[in-house]
Amino acid sequence: MNSEAKSYDFLGDVSGPGRGGTTARVVEAIREAIVSLDLPPGTQLDKAALCTRLGVSRFPVSEALSRLQAEGLVEIRPQSGTIVARIRLADVRENLFIRRALEAEAVRSLAGTCRADLLDSLRRNLRYQKAAAEAGDRKGFHVLDLAFHDIIFQALGFERVKAMVESARLGLDRIRRLLSSRRRHELTFQEHEAVLQALAAHDGEAAARAMVAHLDAVMAELLTLAEAQPDIFADQARTQGLAT
């Protein structure tokens, strides 16, 4: 049974200074491992091994897995086992729905009152994006992409909204890894720029439209990818639980 060692070497360090925050760090470590595909979809998680590897007890691990289940990254089968959630097309759609709704409303709501320093931050970010896209720096571009959206939510000041969007984005990141391409970077850059333009013009509706267009473009590519690599997806047609 335990033919594979399950050493979980790739997991980050969770040793913290004081007492508090252990659970949060465990969440972070496992989430990172899942999103980076070090833990591929469908992998069974050995809780005991996780505890020994991270040097913590089962309490924080249990709670961490529970939260990750809420985020849709793992699937807990009661009394049976916990596995890394397979990527379901329905989840991809849902996560993109969440991002479309919240991010569009964010820019719509910001356009009217957005301050100059916000625009400046976005402009600076886009300059870096352009450079990263031209240099073909995939990882750098990804970081800047995240930062672009983060800047917007920072300006909005809604912590829970930000957390929700981040959660939705993480649910998509496992696929995005496979999607990252130079052409996509250039397109993303242009789409981001359109958002900025609309924000600068204080046109909320246009900003929302630009954001939706951006996310829909990503969605379209993800779906194309899904067609090409059906093996990493679970249950395309059945058990999707669409409204009856």
Added chain:
Amino acid sequence: MNSEAKSYDFLGDVSGPGRGGTTARVVEAIREAIVSLDLPPGTQLDKAALCTRLGVSRFPVSEALSRLQAEGLVEIRPQSGTIVARIRLADVRENLFIRRALEAEAVRSLAGTCRADLLDSLRRNLRYQKAAAEAGDRKGFHVLDLAFHDIIFQALGFERVKAMVESARLGLDRIRRLLSSRRRHELTFQEHEAVLQALAAHDGEAAARAMVAHLDAVMAELLTLAEAQPDIFADQARTQGLAT
């Protein structure tokens, strides 16, 4: 110190059939107590008393409180204590933002493809709403109000979105209790009807506008109420942590 008994009599029963789901039931019980204002904002929670009252150990209670913190209903002060979150104006704004974004996008996305049975369900619900409003049945109307929004998300089929909206709505329910009035019911009914009209006409944008108008109307009343009863709110101006 323990001059008050802290009997927590109002808490519902959490005894379940089998082994699983205890934590979920504890969450439900405490959440209900908070939303119904049996546990007023600012109340300190006695974890041990909760355990004895509910007949469970500290494990499910801890996890339940942790989840409720994520929902913004309680505030955990490390090593110090847990209190029922005071209602912050910023949270009200955030929760309404979430609802506006997700519910508007929901009806926008549904308008194009909405099926006849969905419209029928909504129509039936609105007939009941009208009856409840005219009869002055506050509790009944509230239930129907929830059902109206639930029907929409049921049709959408996105579980996590539904959970997010529900969480946001619960964060607002503590105030809504104080706001529930006959006039508000009539207005709500009319606003709901506008949403239905637009859905029936397959006009997504109009449906979204109607939904936003509905939620904004609620928001306006909540803010008016906030002015009138500032005592239940915490820190109007300071420590709101708006983007610096």
Added chain:
DNA sequence: AGCCACATTCTAACATGCTAGTATGAATTC
């Protein structure tokens, strides 16, 4: 009298032990 240091006490966070439910595989029966 006002202020500061210290100790007590309370709490959440963490570790560990235990139980029940599930799945798997082997043995038995048809």
Added chain:
DNA sequence: GAATTCATACTAGCATGTTAGAATGTGGCT
């Protein structure tokens, strides 16, 4: 040989024990 039943091993969920940190109140000091 195939299907079914039973035993075993494994897992999540729950209970309980332990520890570290924070608030508060008290005593001494200025």
